Amino acid sequence: MIVRDIHPLTFKDVRNEVWRARAKFPEGKRQTRLLMDALVEEVGELAKARLEHGPKSEQAYTEASHVACVAFRMMEEMGYTPKVRPKKGRGK
Numbered sequence: 001m002i003v004r005d006i007h008p009l010t011f012k013d014v015r016n017e018v019w020r021a022r023a024k025f026p027e028g029k030r031q032t033r034l035l036m037d038a039l040v041e042e043v044g045e046l047a048k049a050r051l052e053h054g055p056k057s058e059q060a061y062t063e064a065s066h067v068a069c070v071a072f073r074m075m076e077e078m079g080y081t082p083k084v085r086p087k088k089g090r091g092k
Contacts, residue, residue, distance in 0.1 A: 017069040042066040
């Protein structure tokens with residue numbers, strides 16, 4: 001199986017969206033409770049963009065970055081602290 005690396009602009013776009021979202025909706029106890037609702041809303045917007053504009057459209061890409069942003073915020077802001085893991089090779 002060939003594993004394609006993640007495009008650097010994808011990381012940049014998601015990081016920028018996280019920064020924008022945190023400025024608009026800062027971290028906090030109340031905010032973390034709303035992240036699941038936000039994720040469901042963004043997934044719906046992604047589905048709508050894919051249906052209306054196609055899966056390879058800019059609109060679908062933008063909505064996918066919003067989904068990734070909320071998922072990333074959930075990973076970081078919902079209270080779980082990951083343990084340091086030893087480095088492994090790519091894809092392992």
